[in-house]
Amino acid sequence: DTSLAEVNSFSPSVPISPSSMINQYKFEDGPELRDLFITVDDPESHITAIETFITYRVVTKTSRGEFDSSEYEVRRRYQDFLWLKNKLEEAHPTLIIPPLPEKFIMKGMVERFSDEFIETRRKALHKFLNRIADHPTLTFNEDFKIFLTAQAWELSSHKKQGPGLLSRMGQTVRAVASSVRGAVKNRPEMFTEMNNYMETFSQKINLLDKIAHRIYKEERDYCSEMKEYGPIYTLWSASEEDVADSLKGIASSIDRCCRATEKRMAGLSENLLPILHEYLLYSEILMGVLKRRDQIQGELDSKVDALANKKTEKDLFSEEIGKLEDKVERANNALKADWDRWKQNMQWDMRSTFTNVAENNLHYYEECLATWESFLASQTVDLHVEEDSEDRP
Amino acid sequence: MEDCLAKKMEITVSEAEKRTGRNAMNIQETYTAYLIETRAVESQSEGQCAPVDSLWRRYSEFELLRNYLSVTYPHIVVPPLPEKRADFVWHKLSADNMDPDFVERRRIGLENFLLRVASHPVLCQDKIFYAFLRQEGGWKEMVNETGFQLKADSRLKALNATFRVKNPDKRFTELKHYSDELQSVISHLLRVRARVADRLYGVYKVHGNYGRVFSEWSAIEKEMGDGLQSAGHHMDVYAASIDDILEEEEHYADQLKEYLFYAEALRAVCRKHELMQYDLEMAAQDLTSKKQQCEELATGTVRTFSLKGMTSKLFGQETPEQREAKLKVLEEQIQEGEEQLKSKNLEGRDFVKSAWADIERFKEQKNHDLKEALISYAVMQISMCKKGIQVWTNAKECFSKM
Numbered sequence: 001d002t003s004l005a006e007v008n009s010f011s012p013s014v015p016i017s018p019s020s021m022i023n024q025y026k027f028e029d030g031p032e033l034r035d036l037f038i039t040v041d042d043p044e045s046h047i048t049a050i051e052t053f054i055t056y057r058v059v060t061k062t063s064r065g066e067f068d069s070s071e072y073e074v075r076r077r078y079q080d081f082l083w084l085k086n087k088l089e090e091a092h093p094t095l096i097i098p099p100l101p102e103k104f105i106m107k108g109m110v111e112r113f114s115d116e117f118i119e120t121r122r123k124a125l126h127k128f129l130n131r132i133a134d135h136p137t138l139t140f141n142e143d144f145k146i147f148l149t150a151q152a153w154e155l156s157s158h159k160k161q162g163p164g165l166l167s168r169m170g171q172t173v174r175a176v177a178s179s180v181r182g183a184v185k186n187r188p189e190m191f192t193e194m195n196n197y198m199e200t201f202s203q204k205i206n207l208l209d210k211i212a213h214r215i216y217k218e219e220r221d222y223c224s225e226m227k228e229y230g231p232i233y234t235l236w237s238a239s240e241e242d243v244a245d246s247l248k249g250i251a252s253s254i255d256r257c258c259r260a261t262e263k264r265m266a267g268l269s270e271n272l273l274p275i276l277h278e279y280l281l282y283s284e285i286l287m288g289v290l291k292r293r294d295q296i297q298g299e300l301d302s303k304v305d306a307l308a309n310k311k312t313e314k315d316l317f318s319e320e321i322g323k324l325e326d327k328v329e330r331a332n333n334a335l336k337a338d339w340d341r342w343k344q345n346m347q348w349d350m351r352s353t354f355t356n357v358a359e360n361n362l363h364y365y366e367e368c369l370a371t372w373e374s375f376l377a378s379q380t381v382d383l384h385v386e387e388d389s390e391d392r393p
Numbered sequence: 394m395e396d397c398l399a400k401k402m403e404i405t406v407s408e409a410e411k412r413t414g415r416n417a418m419n420i421q422e423t424y425t426a427y428l429i430e431t432r433a434v435e436s437q438s439e440g441q442c443a444p445v446d447s448l449w450r451r452y453s454e455f456e457l458l459r460n461y462l463s464v465t466y467p468h469i470v471v472p473p474l475p476e477k478r479a480d481f482v483w484h485k486l487s488a489d490n491m492d493p494d495f496v497e498r499r500r501i502g503l504e505n506f507l508l509r510v511a512s513h514p515v516l517c518q519d520k521i522f523y524a525f526l527r528q529e530g531g532w533k534e535m536v537n538e539t540g541f542q543l544k545a546d547s548r549l550k551a552l553n554a555t556f557r558v559k560n561p562d563k564r565f566t567e568l569k570h571y572s573d574e575l576q577s578v579i580s581h582l583l584r585v586r587a588r589v590a591d592r593l594y595g596v597y598k599v600h601g602n603y604g605r606v607f608s609e610w611s612a613i614e615k616e617m618g619d620g621l622q623s624a625g626h627h628m629d630v631y632a633a634s635i636d637d638i639l640e641e642e643e644h645y646a647d648q649l650k651e652y653l654f655y656a657e658a659l660r661a662v663c664r665k666h667e668l669m670q671y672d673l674e675m676a677a678q679d680l681t682s683k684k685q686q687c688e689e690l691a692t693g694t695v696r697t698f699s700l701k702g703m704t705s706k707l708f709g710q711e712t713p714e715q716r717e718a719k720l721k722v723l724e725e726q727i728q729e730g731e732e733q734l735k736s737k738n739l740e741g742r743d744f745v746k747s748a749w750a751d752i753e754r755f756k757e758q759k760n761h762d763l764k765e766a767l768i769s770y771a772v773m774q775i776s777m778c779k780k781g782i783q784v785w786t787n788a789k790e791c792f793s794k795m
Binding site: 197200201204207208211214215218219221222225226228229232233235236239240242243246247249250253257347350351354355357358359361362364365366368369372373375376379 | 768770786
């Protein structure tokens with residue numbers, strides 16, 4: 001049974017196609033240097049009086065000293081992942097935090113608890129954690145470690161500590177306020193370039209996402225028409241004698257091509273569509289990172305402006321300004337480094353994904369070619385047989 | 394195949410031209426005229442080609458020719474004309490009769506029709522057909538002078554009327570079923586094929602959008618730019634390739650359509666036989682009843698109820714002279730009837746014999762043509778796959794260089 005929803009099952013030992021595995025994460029320092037391996041699998045439904053939700057099993061294997069054990073198994077729900085992302089953003093405002101799959105959106109006809117939705121989300125969550133693990137800075141984040149290792153009750157109590165909702169809201173308000181005030185004025189050229197790049201990039205990714213979905217839809221419609229087309233030849237063969245075999249041959253060839261189309265579609269939905277979606281999310285993330293950098297710079301700029309107006313308390317101000325200047329420099333450097341890293345990964349992802357698309361199409365056409373060539377061969381064989389039998393008395 | 398016309402003469406429908414003229418009701422109309430060129434086939438002469446003769450005909454004249462042939466040779470499966478109106482179209486194809494693509498496909502179909510007739514052992518010898526090819530003026534008058542319209546059985550037009558034949562010929566009944574099935578399956582096939590073509594068109598054309606977006610994206614990339622740009626170009630090539638592919642497939646559809654219409658011609662032969670059989674049975678029935686009347690008059694016994702019998706019982710018998718007169722008339726009628734029945738029987742047997750010979754010929758032709766059509770379909774698919782492999786191999790190379 002090759003229906004799309006069942007292509008991937010829930011069991012952790014399901015063979016993931018080699019190309020999608022390569023897609024999942026790039027080994028930055030080479031596989032030999034990796035010391036943290038994470039898998040997300042085994043979605044389970046939990047029903048309580050108030051709500052129904054899904055938890056995923058997160059298994060971590062590591063050789064790092066900071067970890068008390070070499071293997072951990074915990075269960076996490078989407079809320080927990082969201083919490084982790086927020087903590088990382090707080091701690092590293094100008095680092096590029098990998099994209100998290102969205103909260104449930106009424107997109108098309110996918111139901112919140114459909115197998116397809118759950119599987120898509122699981123894969124995305126898996127990628128999310130692994131990208132964090134790959135990140136030179138984020139991988140050592142304390143909240144990340146707790147996320148991977150803490151039991152459920154430990155995690156909830158840890159979540160309750162730290163800046164609460166109100167203080168986070170306060171930060172956001174301040175951030176919005178400062179961003180309005182000419183944070184763009186003193187922006188280094190490099191970051192303006194990044195901004196411009198991201199604007200165009202996100203436009204193009206948006207378009208590519210739409211195109212890819214459209215192609216998927218057209219292929220699906222083509223496939224369903226082919227499913228009706230083939231059997232008509234079989235029906236026809238029932239009224240014929242001489243031509244019956246040829247007609248049946250056409251019917252079975254069409255059928256084979258139809259199944260090849262389904263494989264092609266599966267390739268799209270497993271590789272290209274998720275990657276384009278991720279980079280759509282990345283576009284938003286990057287715009288956000290650039291904004292936060294601007295805000296940090298804005299804090300510095302506004303303090304500098306304030307200093308210019310105040311003649312007294314210069315010393316106090318200069319110390320604060322010094323600290324802010326450091327903060328800006330650290331933020332800029334972090335972002336620059338992360339940007340370069342992101343671009344490299346993006347290039348790698350795009351290259352491998354589109355190459356995979358091309359390969360999928362090649363396999364499709366090669367399979368169809370083989371099908372039709374074998375049909376043709378069967379027809380010419382028949383002709384020779386007929387000719388021979390005519391020669392005999 | 395003996396010396397059919399197709400072997401002695403080259404026939405082509407080489408051009409189509411839009412014309413305007415006044416029709417029978419003096420209304421201005423636009424129509425298409427087709428140029429028929431004929432040339433005698435020379436046997437290996439020294440570069441001397443026979444001169445080409447040509448004349449123009451419009452579709453309605455082709456129709457007239459075919460009607461004439463159908464009526465004059467009722468036992469022959471007469472080759473069909475290409476469709477009058479564009480049918481089984483998918484969105485890119487026009488349903489307009491004046492559309493140049495439609496006209497072109499019709500031109501090919503008309504040429505095919507003439508070649509079919511010219512290679513038919515019986516039809517190719519027909520003088521009206523020869524005149525259609527060679528005699529520009531006065532052809533219409535010539536056809537009408539044959540009086541074939543009078544021979545046409547108006548009952549054939551009533552397609553749904555049933556004539557209860559007591560002893561149907563099983564072979565013809567089976568053949569009629571076959572022709573119905575063939576018609577139904579081919580029209581279904583053509584309809585779905587058109588939808589498949591539509592969908593395939595969509596798949597290819599959407600890929601064309603990649604080209605533009607890749608090109609715009611490549612403008613902001615330094616390392617990926619070249620790969621993206623060239624990949625985009627290949628996507629454009631891919632999207633454009635579907636036009637030729639589907640145009641070729643239309644020829645396949647036209648081959649199937651020919652046999653869709655052939656099924657009608659086959660059915661017509663069965664129908665004519667059915668009517669013949671019906672007339673025969675009616676004539677035999679009539680003869681039997683007349684013979685019975687004769688006997689009753691002669692012996693004076695009334696075996697069957699008849700109004701005459703009743704009235705003669707009520708109002709008295711006829712005079713012997715009246716009876717004599719009646720008997721004589723009846724005997725004459727019976728004699729006539731018997732002769733007619735004999736000739737009808739003969740006619741019927743001849744019809745069945747020659748019809749069946751042509752049906753066998755048709756069957757062989759159909760099997761051969763269908764097989765070839767299916768093979769050509771496979772060849773088209775192979776060519777499409779090869780083109781696809783070419784494009785995606787190139788695209789893959791570009792992507793891998795991103």
